[in-house]
Amino acid sequence: MLSNSKPIQVFLNCLIFTVLIFICYLFVDVPLTYHAQTAWHSLYIPMRIISIIISPPTQLLIWSCIFVYFLVVRKSAKHAQYFYPIAASLILSNTLVRIVKVIVGRSRPHVLLSNGIYHLNMISFERIFSSLPSGHATTAGCVMGFLAAKYPKQGLLFILLSVIISLSRVFIAAHYLSDILVGNFIGFYVSWLFYYAETQKEPAYLSYTRGEGIW
Secondary structure: OOOOOOHHHHHHHHHHHHHHHHHHHHHHHHHHHHHHHHHOHHHHHHHHHHHHHOOHHHHHHHHHHHHHHHHHHOOOHHHHHHHHHHHHHHHHHHHHHHHHHHHHOEOOHHHHHHHOOOOEOOOOOOHHHOOOOOHHHHHHHHHHHHHHHHOHHHHHHHHHHHHHHHOHHHHOOOOOHHHHHHHHHHHHHHHHHHHHHHOOOOOHHHHHHHOOOOO
16 A cells, blocks of 8 residues: 555645545535534434543553553564554654644634634643644544555555544533544554564564564
């Protein structure tokens, strides 16, 4: 998938994605947010549960523990290498998300619903201005992006599933549609980078499974 892409293809994908984000920002985000809170209010509880499951701290804890278990306890090179891209991409992508949130400073949907505020407040550390991108969507993108790279025949299914799961954040007025699209995009590409980097040469940490130590 990513390894066979030419730079021009990656550039075109980013360009198309950027145009899509601007369209959502200008014409889709606000009406969809209002519609989700009126027509689909009954879905709040199940959407909230999904949101909790895909939260960055929860997923990072789960996948990091799994990776450490196979690396340190079981000393299984095969399984450690399988789970490493997920754990590593979750750490890097969510770090990037935190930085972008502060720089962009986009107001949360609940601010729109309560005060009618819909704008950017760049370089802001306030939580109400931390909507873009969605950390939950980034987390889902990391996991599903890895699975899409690992099982390319079902790749499109995993990508669509990531977006669908991330929509839970729209239904509970935590994010706009463009927020979760940006989050998914970051998660996909970071997980793909880690996945394909793993296929180039044996990672240094695997020496631990042979009792050699990492350094």
